[in-house]
Amino acid sequence: EARDAVMRGKSLNDSLLAFAGKSKLTPQTADLGRFVQAWAPFVRRAIPSRIKIEIGVDEGIPPVLIDAAMAESCLLNLALNARDAIEGSGTIRIMLSVIEREHPSGGPPQAWVCLSVADTGSGVPEHLHEQVFQPFFTTRSPGQGSGLGLSRVRGYLEQIGGFVTLSSRVGKGTTIAMFFPVSPVDTREVEGDVPATPAIPEKRKKALVVDDTPAVARVVARMLASLGCDTLIAANGKEAREIINRESGLDLLISDVVMPGESGVDLACDISKTHPSIRIALMSGYSQEKLSAGEGLTEIVFLAKPVSRAQLKAFILTLPEPMP
Structure with missing residues (x-):
C-alpha cells in the first residue's frame, strides 16, 4: 500500500x-x-x-x-x-x-x-x-x-x-x-546521450542556441554537445543579447527564424554587425533565397529543417581555427 x-x-x-x-x-x-x-x-x-x-x-x-x-x-x-x-x-x-x-x-x-x-x-x-x-x-x-x-x-x-x-x-x-x-531538428543520428567524437577536438567551441520552444532548444544543444561544443540556451532575442554581452568567447549562434517578437532574421542581422566574430546559422523551413532576399544575410548559414547532427557538424567545420 x-x-x-x-x-x-x-x-x-x-x-x-x-x-x-x-x-x-x-x-x-x-x-x-x-x-x-x-x-x-x-x-x-x-x-x-x-x-x-x-x-x-x-x-x-x-x-x-x-x-x-x-x-x-x-x-x-x-x-x-x-x-x-x-x-x-x-x-x-x-x-x-x-x-x-x-x-x-x-x-x-x-x-x-x-x-x-x-x-x-x-x-x-x-x-x-x-x-x-x-x-x-x-x-x-x-x-x-x-x-x-x-x-x-x-x-x-x-x-x-x-x-x-x-x-x-x-x-x-x-x-x-x-x-x-513538424520537427525542426533530426535527432535520429544521435545515439542516446553518449557524446560522439567531437568535430573540433583541438578546442571546444562555445555556442548559443536561440529557440522559443524549450524542447527544441535542448535537442539542438545536445547535438552540439556531442560535437564538442559548450552550449548556452536563450528563448528569445532579448535573452540572447544578454548572454552575448555577458559571455566572452562565443563562437557561434544558432537561431530559429520564427519566434514571438523579434525574428531570428532581425537578431542575426543585428548580431552580425555588433559581433562580427560570431558565426551565425538560422534554422528555417523556408528556402535560403526567400529569406535572404533583400535582408543582407549573405554571410549567414541557413540550416534547412529538420536540422540534423550532420548539418550542425558541417557548420562547425566552417569555423576558423584560432591562430597558434
Missing part, C-alpha cells in the same frame, strides 16, 4: 509538472505513423470488444519531435477517455494526418501533424469544453478518475510547441486532436 501511495504521488506530481510545462522531457525525432501502428495492439487490448476501433494513418507524415513516454501516456489517456465515454457499443477512431492551420495564439498558417482520437460516446456539454483541460476536473463519478489526464496532454503539447483542441456534441461524441509541430 505504501508503494502504491508513492507511485500515485509520483503520477500526480508528473501530471502537475506537465500541466505547468515543467516536465523533464527527452525529445527525439520520430515517425508518428510508426508510433501509432506500434501502439495499436496495446490500445486494442485496453478497449472492450463491444467498441470498434478504427485507425487511419495518412501517407507522407513528416517527422515530429516527441518524448516517447509522454506521447504514449497521452495517446493511452485519450483512448481510455473515449472508451469510458461510450456506453454499450460504439466506435473509436484514431487518425493521423497533416493539417495546415494557424496556432490558436496566432501566427501564419503552417503544417501540423495531427493525431486525433474520436468517439461516438456521450459527448461533453459546450460550457465544459475549456474546463476539461484544467487539473482535477473530471466528468466521471467520484473515484473513477483523477481529472489530470487532459491537463497533462495540454501541458505536454504546449511544452513542445504544439496544442490540443476539443470538439464535442452531447449525444454525438467527442474528438480530441493533438497538434504536433
Whole structure:
C-alpha cells in the first residue's frame, strides 16, 4: 500500500509538472505513423470488444519531435477517455494526418501533424469544453478518475510547441486532436546521450542556441554537445543579447527564424554587425533565397529543417581555427 501511495504521488506530481510545462522531457525525432501502428495492439487490448476501433494513418507524415513516454501516456489517456465515454457499443477512431492551420495564439498558417482520437460516446456539454483541460476536473463519478489526464496532454503539447483542441456534441461524441509541430531538428543520428567524437577536438567551441520552444532548444544543444561544443540556451532575442554581452568567447549562434517578437532574421542581422566574430546559422523551413532576399544575410548559414547532427557538424567545420 505504501508503494502504491508513492507511485500515485509520483503520477500526480508528473501530471502537475506537465500541466505547468515543467516536465523533464527527452525529445527525439520520430515517425508518428510508426508510433501509432506500434501502439495499436496495446490500445486494442485496453478497449472492450463491444467498441470498434478504427485507425487511419495518412501517407507522407513528416517527422515530429516527441518524448516517447509522454506521447504514449497521452495517446493511452485519450483512448481510455473515449472508451469510458461510450456506453454499450460504439466506435473509436484514431487518425493521423497533416493539417495546415494557424496556432490558436496566432501566427501564419503552417503544417501540423495531427493525431486525433474520436468517439461516438456521450459527448461533453459546450460550457465544459475549456474546463476539461484544467487539473482535477473530471466528468466521471467520484473515484473513477483523477481529472489530470487532459491537463497533462495540454501541458505536454504546449511544452513542445504544439496544442490540443476539443470538439464535442452531447449525444454525438467527442474528438480530441493533438497538434504536433513538424520537427525542426533530426535527432535520429544521435545515439542516446553518449557524446560522439567531437568535430573540433583541438578546442571546444562555445555556442548559443536561440529557440522559443524549450524542447527544441535542448535537442539542438545536445547535438552540439556531442560535437564538442559548450552550449548556452536563450528563448528569445532579448535573452540572447544578454548572454552575448555577458559571455566572452562565443563562437557561434544558432537561431530559429520564427519566434514571438523579434525574428531570428532581425537578431542575426543585428548580431552580425555588433559581433562580427560570431558565426551565425538560422534554422528555417523556408528556402535560403526567400529569406535572404533583400535582408543582407549573405554571410549567414541557413540550416534547412529538420536540422540534423550532420548539418550542425558541417557548420562547425566552417569555423576558423584560432591562430597558434
